[in-house]
Amino acid sequence: MANSSAAVAIAVDNDASPTNFSPEDRRQGLRMVEALLFASAEPISAEDLASRLPIGTDVGGLLKELQQNYTGGGVNLIQVASKWAFRTAGDLSFLLSRDALEQRKLSRAALETLAIIAYHQPVTRSDIEEIRGVITSRGTMDVLLETGWIRMRGRRKTPGRPVTYGTTEAFLAHFGIDTVGDLPGLDELKAAGLLDAGVAASFMVPEPHASDDLTEDEDPLEDEALEAGGEGSLAEG
């Protein structure tokens, strides 16, 4: 993940050979970035912005400037899911609670499972069960899949080829996280060895890995698995 976001920065920098952009061009560029981001409810990537702006626009620089301009305001420019979005300032949540969408309350089991998937991804159902020490009910996974916050990534290259799970962009967007590497407390957990397999060295619990690319010990999902995911994961348990 860190790698891919570095790649983005480089790509943007490459584009942005700020050749002969006048201060006026720059001001106009800033207005355009502001308008594009403001108009969209969904986060937009720097590449996407670049593709909609004059060639050579220093998108990275403009984004930083814009972010600076909005700092401390009632609306902030934030980075989520490796993209950019305007969001109301977090401290004003009391003011806007009236607008809050009715959100489905996740059970404690579901939230715990979500956290395990986020911090340990790619992770199989039996990994989750090993950590929680209890069978994961079918309903828990269904609820999480329904939120769109987790997805089936692939299959682990181990006997039984269990389905692996990971988080989605929607997860990052919902929780206001830029990349999986930015999960709160991730470094401390890593340092404490709590993301290591530890007990049963027979299976691997790698570091969170949300990139769409499969890891070495993952195979792609076949179509059948995507449709009948429940069945696939049952076989695992």
Added chain:
Amino acid sequence: MANSSAAVAIAVDNDASPTNFSPEDRRQGLRMVEALLFASAEPISAEDLASRLPIGTDVGGLLKELQQNYTGGGVNLIQVASKWAFRTAGDLSFLLSRDALEQRKLSRAALETLAIIAYHQPVTRSDIEEIRGVITSRGTMDVLLETGWIRMRGRRKTPGRPVTYGTTEAFLAHFGIDTVGDLPGLDELKAAGLLDAGVAASFMVPEPHASDDLTEDEDPLEDEALEAGGEGSLAEG
């Protein structure tokens, strides 16, 4: 309209006896107004804003200040029907529209019509219908005009003054021919196997009129015809 917004301003001013609001309170008020307007699905009236802000907040003043802050930016705070909303700056509306190019094939009817226009130009819609033996649908002509391969040349000097059609430079460019005079004639079509050798002796393939100049029995198009081409051609049929 102007009246009702004046009334609002007065009402707000009445509410807003800015008693003892510190600069910090004012800054916070501005942030709140900004966040509320940003998150709202529709424009909000000053009264509505006031009802969600601390009592005594100078909503009118804050709105003016906020509007000032956004002036010249990519997004503006505007008044619609005496309510307030953020909107993309008018001069940047082009950012919010995108062209999607779609590759399409011409229908059989359009191809036939196009070929008839090419060979028989200048030709009216009823000429085409006589040659094809079917009514030319409005859509067919629209599609052909959209391709840029045909154009309205003028009007025939006959009762009803029907519009005459011909091909364009773009037509020649697309089909890779220099002039319409280079379109294959009867013998060439036969040689190419496109026409049966035994076609009736009376069967003729016209020599296309290659010049952009109007023929003797054509009048120039009036400007109105260019604009309301559709209507003009309806009248013909």
Added chain:
Amino acid sequence: MWETYQPVDRGDEQALVVDVAGFEGPLDLLLSLARTQKVDITRISILALAEQYLTYIEEIRRLRLELAADYLVMAAWLAYLKSRLLLPAAEGDEEPTGEEMAEALAFRLRRLEAMREAAARLANRNRLGRDVFARGDPEPVQIHKRSEYSATLYDLLSAYATQRQQRSVSVVQVRRRQVWSLQEGRDVLMRMIGQIAQWTPLSVFTSPYLSPEMRTTVTASAFGASLELVREGKIDLRQTDAFAPLYIRDRVHAVETSQEAGNG
């Protein structure tokens, strides 16, 4: 969002009689018991914890409460762990030592605890649609579809030649066959379905258009159009038997009518 974890107060004997169903498995129960040691989970006494767990399980069994197998398996394992911790390991023992086993359990408890904290941290973040909000009235990008047509000279010439040739032959025909296009059939139906809530034979819709020689084409295109409308959810189509008359009904209208009937 996050149901706060409520450690069961086990300060006295009364508290031991707790519904075991409230726990999410033996690890959860162990974590909960560990809290009663009132020490940092990293410095917990596994031996004391094992004893607590076993006491608890015995109490539950004494009360003849049902226990899931998981809890009993854990109890058996903890009893074994206890014995390993209390008795010196035999010479050449291949099995893990009591300390290793205790450490493994402590690790699992720490890890579960850490994941719970992580879950709570996630749940308490400023969340989209709850604490922070996106633009409420986004201005979507308008996509203007522009078509680019392509055709080859061959397409053009063969269309021309074929058409002219067919036509030169068909001139002989006395009368041009009239065809009711799919579009026309569709237009007629669209104009009319708004008015028809009850099942109506399709032929009623087309009859004003029927002349003997046109009957076939009209019926075919009206039928084709009606299928398209069914697909778009605008009308319902019904036929009781093969070759029986087709009935159609305006779907929107029909729904409203049935609702009214339901209310009345």
